[in-house]
Amino acid sequence: MSLSRLIIHQFRNISSATLDFNPKINVVVGPNGSGKTALLEAIYFLGLGRSFRTHLTSRVVEHQSKSFTLFSEIQNNNGSIPIGLQKSKSGETLLKINGGYCKKLANLTQYLPLQLITPEGYTLLSGSPKNRRAFLDWGVFYHDPIFYPNWSRIKRLLKQRNAALKQCKTYNELQIWDNELCLLSEEISQQRQAYFELLMPLVKQTLADFLPDFSITSQFFCGWDKNNKSLQNYLVDNFDRDKQIGYTSAGPQKADLRFKINGIPVSDVLSRGQLKLFVYALRLAQGLFLNSFDNKQCVFLIDDFSSELDQNKQQILAKHIIDSNAQIFISVIATENIDKLFGQEQTVFHVEHGKIKAE
Ligand SMILES: Nc1ncnc2c1ncn2[C@@H]1O[C@H](COP(=O)(O)OP(=O)(O)O)[C@@H](O)[C@H]1O
Ligand SMILES: [Mg+2]
Missing domain, CATH: 3.40.50.300 (P-loop containing nucleotide triphosphate hydrolases)
Structure with missing residues (x-):
């Protein structure tokens, strides 16, 4: 295109x-x-x-x-x-x-x-997880046609759940949202994870040229600690706290990408120019991915x-x-x-x- x-x-x-x-x-x-x-x-x-x-x-x-x-x-x-x-x-x-x-x-x-890179683009790495989710979801959106309807449905369910959270007295009243929410959350987390795993080798190739002196590790966080317990259990266990803060604190709406050098976030190690190069590597990799896996031009x-x-x-x-x-x-x-x-x-x-x- x-x-x-x-x-x-x-x-x-x-x-x-x-x-x-x-x-x-x-x-x-x-x-x-x-x-x-x-x-x-x-x-x-x-x-x-x-x-x-x-x-x-x-x-x-x-x-x-x-x-x-x-x-x-x-x-x-x-x-x-x-x-x-x-x-x-x-x-x-x-x-x-x-x-x-x-x-x-x-x-x-x-x-x-479209991929946009501006002088402020380094905020992809130094700013909030929202920026990194938007980055990741851009690629999943073009790669996997099921992703967008699933994600839209999750956003609607979360809106309803958060509204109900403020009024309900016991967790049981939320169960009606959570069955579907947990199922779809699992699904889109897998879609994001699969895309991330295919993308990262392309990022690493470019980084080898852009920032050859650094060894950078990357990790996809799906929005809750899967190794610890299921999302359903998080939702039950977090009920009192979520009710207090007024929103759902675990789930795919909290997903993030974590990039580190020697265990320290890249935004605390690299200069602005280097962060910019990292962002170029990430976005160029998405362009390459779109071209090679999805046969589309970025x-x-x-x-x-x-x-x-x-x-x-x-x-x-x-x-x-x-x-x-x-x-x-x-x-x-x-x-x-x-x-x-x-x-x-x-x-x-x-x-x-x-x-x-x-x-
Ligand atoms: N709605 C508008 N109508 C007319 N001129 C505008 C409007 N918004 C911004 N400008 C002017 O457009 C010019 C071009 O801005 P911009 O594209 O940011 O410049 P550049 O990127 O070349 O430095 C600026 O002088 C700005 O004041
Ligand atoms: Mg300008």
Whole structure:
């Protein structure tokens, strides 16, 4: 899957742009505040139906306008799919996929598997488990079609259970949620574990180039200690405490990935630049996985490509990016080294005051 064409109207400071993309490497270059991140944000919006910078549509629509419009053509194994999305400041959404109107923005995710790497991307490792669950689930979602319905059902069950938790007097009143919850939790934990085990060898391969001096261990935590007791037993034993805090404290909603060096979390050992390289290794591995196991092509959005990386690491990273067989959009402030890094296989787009021109 790749994005072959994008037409933008009134998105951030981009009033109007018609762009034909390279199926492999696209470099977006321009000074600070020119609109580079805005362009990546527009692509992200098409892939996921939301921004990575704000929850408010009104921030994304050009200041003087009422709505933004994005129109794209996406190439997949069977041909070209046109997708149009319009969102207004007042909250209306129009989504058209392949000629038909579509109600759910969530339907967009199946057309363009996107990976975003920003200068803040290291929070995948230093931030809360939620970030790492989102990372893991991205891959499981594209790999295993049963995962999404199962996970949606679990989230609904947990919502109902947490509401009941506040009102009930004895554990027995919760049993009605817990039978199904335990069964599905076991299932999605297995799906996550299986994906994790297939992914990690790919991560390790890349890490050997990116951070050769470190020996990193990885572990998937499913959300409760399986070796100790079953989720059902946790739910029973935690009843009083869960009732006090008002939510369910064990289960797949608490899953996490743990990466350590000599028993210490990587976020306490590695520098920001090194953490960034680790995140690149993780996300590139997901792109490779998608390509080799699921026969789909991933799209990478990399904002501020060179920030915090020395020349040597940029070179190694560029090689892995080329080898990943994904479509890449990279933003940079200057193109000085880009030819050297990507061997002129790229298309360069110059951005200035929201105007975008292909080189
Ligand atoms: N809704 C909006 N309408 C018009 N301009 C906006 C809007 N939101 C942000 N901007 C402006 O868009 C410009 C581009 O921002 P950005 O894409 O972050 O720049 P870059 O990534 O190139 O440094 C900034 O000058 C910002 O002030
Ligand atoms: Mg930017």
